Amino acid sequence: MNNSAENTNVSLKKYLKRLLLNDHVVLHNFEDCCGSPEEKIMVKTSPAGEEEKEMVSGGSDLDSLEKAVTGCRRCELYRTRNNTVFGAGNRAASIVFIGEAPGRDEDLQGIPFVGRAGKLLDKILEAIGFSRDDIYIANILKCRPPGNRDPKEEEVEACERYLAAQLKSIDPVLICALGRVAAQNLLKTKASLKVLRESEHYYNGIRVVATYHPAALLRNPAYKRPTWEDMKLLRRLHDEALETR
């Protein structure tokens, strides 16, 4: 492809992203998922037509990357996995959510964020006007660590090339790191989630918002209020970034 054709394709992709994310304005609330009392937020939904979605969700590079992950043996986790969990969602998404690693259900199904935590994530997304079809979701690791232990440094090192390639291909305006382990490994820091939530971060020039993992919300309802604050920030930053892109 020559430079001019390539630039036209990039502009078209960005135009369509903007179109998808500015079609309707609706009210959503957070009560269903997180019990925030009577708090509401104005958000923009992205009710793309199927044809438009197809036009913005190409990505043969992601297909070949997924094939590479399926056969990957770069770390010891390949020995215990049932399935690799590559990622799922809109391959032209303007926002990417990143968790730490597949759990038991994800390993069995090969899909990220299923089970109770996944259902809660769906409700959180809905509260800020997104659905799984609008976003892309992936993990730091593509294979489940036995017993859901934290990822080892060498496993993260072996696997991070895949996530880096996914993010390069999707080219989102915003990243949401779900939980301490995801945020620390993505941002290469040992800072606590509290510190990470309260400060500004970038991954290869893309703004990162760190928040609690949905599984942590299930264990500790006290995290619901700060998560709602993070989600409002996320939505605002997302919409502002789209305006200026």
Ligand code: SF4
């Ligand atoms: S965790 Fe990543 S690096 Fe390790 S085997 Fe799975 S895909 Fe390969």
